[in-house]
Amino acid sequence: MKPLLFALSLVGAAAALAAAQAGPAGVQVLRPWSRPAVEGTNAIGYMVLANRGRRVDVLEKVESPVAASVEMHESAMAGGVMSMKPVQMVSAPPGGQVTFGPGAYHLMFIGVKRTLKAGDQVPATLSFASGARLKVSFAVTSGLPPT
Numbered sequence: 001m002k003p004l005l006f007a008l009s010l011v012g013a014a015a016a017l018a019a020a021q022a023g024p025a026g027v028q029v030l031r032p033w034s035r036p037a038v039e040g041t042n043a044i045g046y047m048v049l050a051n052r053g054r055r056v057d058v059l060e061k062v063e064s065p066v067a068a069s070v071e072m073h074e075s076a077m078a079g080g081v082m083s084m085k086p087v088q089m090v091s092a093p094p095g096g097q098v099t100f101g102p103g104a105y106h107l108m109f110i111g112v113k114r115t116l117k118a119g120d121q122v123p124a125t126l127s128f129a130s131g132a133r134l135k136v137s138f139a140v141t142s143g144l145p146p147t
C-alpha cells in the first residue's frame with residue numbers, strides 16, 4: 001500500500017471510531033441510571049440524550065444482553081392516573097436534550113435475566129437513525145439519581 005493511501009485509511013478508521021463513540025450527529029448519553037429489579041421482572045432505564053450536533057438524530061432501537069428485550073416508553077398523566085405507552089422512536093433535536101426520567105420517557109428492560117442490585121451496571125446498545133451505535137452502562141442505584 002502506498003504511504004498516502006495508508007495515511008488516508010488511518011484517517012478513515014479514526015473517523016469511523018469517533019462516529020461509533022459520539023455518533024455522526026453527535027448525540028451523547030448523560031447520566032444513565034436504573035433501579036434494582038428482581039430477575040424475570042422489568043427494570044427501568046433513565047438517561048439524558050444530548051444532541052451536540054447540527055442535525056436531528058433519532059433513537060430507534062435499544063438492546064441489552066441483560067434483558068429479553070428493551071422498549072422505549074412514554075409516561076403520561078390522564079385523568080389523574082399515570083400510564084405509559086411504548087414508542088417506536090425518540091427524536092433528539094440538534095443542540096437540545098431529551099430527558100428519560102420518572103414521569104417522562106424511559107427505557108423498559110423487559111424480563112431481566114439476573115437480579116439487578118445497587119452498584120450493578122446494565123449494559124445496553126443504543127442505535128440511531130444516523131447509524132450511530134452507542135454503548136451505554138446504566139448504573140443501578142437505590143438512592144438519589146445521579147446529577
Ligand SMILES: [Cu+2]
Pocket residue numbers: 073074084106107108
Ligand atoms: Cu414503561
